C-alpha cells in the first residue's frame with residue numbers, strides 16, 4: 558500500500574487481546590519497511606472484531622480505572638485537539654471521520670464551527686446526533702460534499718482501521734480546500750513504548766488496526782497519495798494510556814506504577830526525537846496547495 562514492493566518478511570506474531578483472543582501476523586515490506594496485518598480478515602468479517610464492550614472509543618459509561626483514565630484523557634485531548642486545529646487553520650468547517658460519540662465536534666460547534674461527522678457505529682452515531690446534537694452520518698457518501706469545500710478534515714486514530722486507506726486519502730484531497738488542512742492521529746510503531754511492550758503493545762490492536770505506520774513510512778504513504786506533511790505534534794497522554802493497556806495484556810493486571818514509568822520513559826525519548834512518541838498527530842496539506 559505504501560510502495561509497490563511485493564516482498565514481505567515476518568515482523569511480529571500478536572493476538573487480539575480485546576475481543577476474540579485469535580492470533581494474527583504482522584509483516585514488513587522488504588522495500589520500504591511498512592508494517593501491516595497480513596493476512597487480514599475479510600471486510601465482511603471485520604465487524605465481528607468490534608463487538609467488545611471494552612472497545613473504548615464507543616463506550617462513555619463504566620467506572621473501571623482504565624475507563625476513568627480514558628475519559629479524563631479524552632477530555633484533555635478534546636481541548637488539545639481544538640487548540641491545534643484552531644491555531645493552524647483559518648476557516649470554520651470541519652469534517653471528523655470516525656467521530657465516535659461526537660464529543661470533539663460538539664466542542665467545535667460551541668466555538669461556532671460548522672461541523673460534519675461520519676461514524677459507522679450505530680450506537681455512537683445516535684449518541685452524537687441525539688445527545689451531542691451534532692450531525693453525524695453513516696458514511697462519507699451520505700454527505701454529498703461538493704469538491705474543495707472543507708477547511709479541515711480530521712481522523713483521530715481512525716486511518717489505521719480503514720481497509721483502503723490510500724483510496725480514502727485521494728478522495729479527501731478532492732474535498733478539502735487548496736489551503737485547508739488534514740489532521741491524522743496515529744499510533745507510532747517506532748515509538749519507545751512499542752519497543753518496550755513488543756507483541757503486548759496495545760496500539761497494535763489487531764485485527765482492528767490494519768496499518769502500522771512509523772513517521773517515515775507515513776511520509777512515503779501520504780506523498781504517494783497527493784499530500785505532504787506540514788507538521789507533526791506529539792500526543793503525550795497516549796504513552797501512559799497505551800502503557801497501562803499494554804501492562805494488562807502482558808500480565809493480566811493494570812500495573813499503574815509500571816505504566817507511568819514506561820509512559821514517562823517513552824515521552825522522555827520523544828523529547829529527544831519525535832520519532833519516539835507513542836502517538837503522533839500529522840498535519841497535512843495538499844501537494845497542490847498554493848502555500849506549499
Ligand SMILES: [Zn+2]
Pocket residue numbers: 558559560561562586587588589590591
Ligand atoms: Zn513497501
